Amino acid sequence: MNKVLVIGSCGQIGTELIPELCRVFPDKEIFASDIKVIENNFFTGVPYVQLDVLDKASLRNFILNKKIDEVYLLAAILSATGEKNPELAWKLNMESLLSILDLGKEGVLKKIYWPSSIAVFGPNTPKIKTPQFTIMEPNTVYGISKLAGERWCAYYHEKFGVDVRSLRYPGLISYGSLPGGGTTDYAVDIFYQAKANLNYTCFLEENTSLPMMYMKDAVRATIELMKTDRKKLSVHSSYNLAGISFTPKDLFLEIKKHIPTFEIQYKADFRQQIADSWPDSIDDSYSVKEWFWKEEFTLEKMVKIMLENVDIKKMSNI
Numbered sequence: 332m333n334k335v336l337v338i339g340s341c342g343q344i345g346t347e348l349i350p351e352l353c354r355v356f357p358d359k360e361i362f363a364s365d366i367k368v369i370e371n372n373f374f375t376g377v378p379y380v381q382l383d384v385l386d387k388a389s390l391r392n393f394i395l396n397k398k399i400d401e402v403y404l405l406a407a408i409l410s411a412t413g414e415k416n417p418e419l420a421w422k423l424n425m426e427s428l429l430s431i432l433d434l435g436k437e438g439v440l441k442k443i444y445w446p447s448s449i450a451v452f453g454p455n456t457p458k459i460k461t462p463q464f465t466i467m468e469p470n471t472v473y474g475i476s477k478l479a480g481e482r483w484c485a486y487y488h489e490k491f492g493v494d495v496r497s498l499r500y501p502g503l504i505s506y507g508s509l510p511g512g513g514t515t516d517y518a519v520d521i522f523y524q525a526k527a528n529l530n531y532t533c534f535l536e537e538n539t540s541l542p543m544m545y546m547k548d549a550v551r552a553t554i555e556l557m558k559t560d561r562k563k564l565s566v567h568s569s570y571n572l573a574g575i576s577f578t579p580k581d582l583f584l585e586i587k588k589h590i591p592t593f594e595i596q597y598k599a600d601f602r603q604q605i606a607d608s609w610p611d612s613i614d615d616s617y618s619v620k621e622w623f624w625k626e627e628f629t630l631e632k633m634v635k636i637m638l639e640n641v642d643i644k645k646m647s648n649i
């Protein structure tokens with residue numbers, strides 16, 4: 332039986348990925364872990380272990396003792412928080428990946444998933460339909476760590492045969508848990524304000540187009556990539572992945588169709604500069620060709636689901 336460890340499982344992706352891993356792989360034993368101490372384990376049927384991924388010895392012991400052979404490494408510091416604490420962002424994002432890749436090199440881990448981001452691109456990258464292979468000069472610590480991480484993944488694949496797979500996620504939108512300090516977080520925050528009948532002050536300008544994706548698509552993409560026969564994959568850094576691209580104004584207008592009284596104002600902060608350095612839209616033809624990626628959720632569909640499901644009781648944290 333495969334044994335799978337998800338690291339950083341209490342975050343925006345982990346909380347949605349874990350139930351889906353359990354559903355799609357009933358023959359695998361899944362373990363959830365995060366640095367957070369949780370009072371009640373909300374992962375039904377999945378053991379939870381509190382673990383700091385930077386504690387290399389404890390991480391290694393857990394993986395060896397439980398005979399874990401597959402890891403999804405989700406622990407990271409995202410773009411906006413990373414700019415506030417660059418040292419920690421670099422340390423966490425790099426050291427966690429290298430620890431896991433080393434366990435792959437030793438042959439302990441047979442398969443590794445590690446997400447990259449559209450943040451690997453920078454102000455000199457072509458903005459429209461950004462290609463898989465292009466200029467990459469990120470100017471955030473988060474983007475630099477993701478680009479370096481991609482190079483390490485490709486290196487460990489090439490030199491040591493490590494099976495590590497990765498996707499460059501766009502901004503992810505979900506209602507299960509709140510996002511963790513990114514530049515694309517506005518596209519989640521806005522739903523809580525709209526649902527609470529409040530107006531929204533957006534921290535990006537109205538015409539800032541960014542690549543985005545509804546979480547269900549991102550989770551499905553992750554699992555489809557992990558299920559693909561390794562021989563079919565040619566990209567060992569990270570695959571471009573496209574969903575929907577929209578601006579704050581597009582999103583506002585779509586929400587307003589459901590809540591006509593909803594209003595927005597724009598007050599850009601430091602995150603505007605980060606957003607301006609990222610692509611408007613992504614060319615994901617390698618993903619389409621090699622593992623048959625096709626997104627399912629449109630802006631209209633995503634907005635309807637979000638408005639039906641966001642729970643405004645979570646709002647105090649925004």
Ligand code: NAD
Pocket residue numbers: 338339340341342343344345364365366367382383384385404405406407408409423446447448449499500501502503504509510511512513515
């Ligand atoms: P998140 O911030 O919501 O969750 C990260 C989790 O990691 C948190 O639960 C946090 O407690 C945990 N963590 C932090 N430090 C840790 C440590 N030392 N040891 C163990 N756990 C620790 O992030 P997310 O949105 O779920 O993102 C997961 C991954 O996907 C990250 O690598 C992120 O860069 C990437 N990604 C996310 C998005 C997005 O829009 N959410 C987009 C592109 C890429």
Ligand code: AKB
Pocket residue numbers: 409410411447448449450473500501502503512513514515516
């Ligand atoms: C962020 O905004 O930092 C993340 C990402 C696109 O990587 N959502």
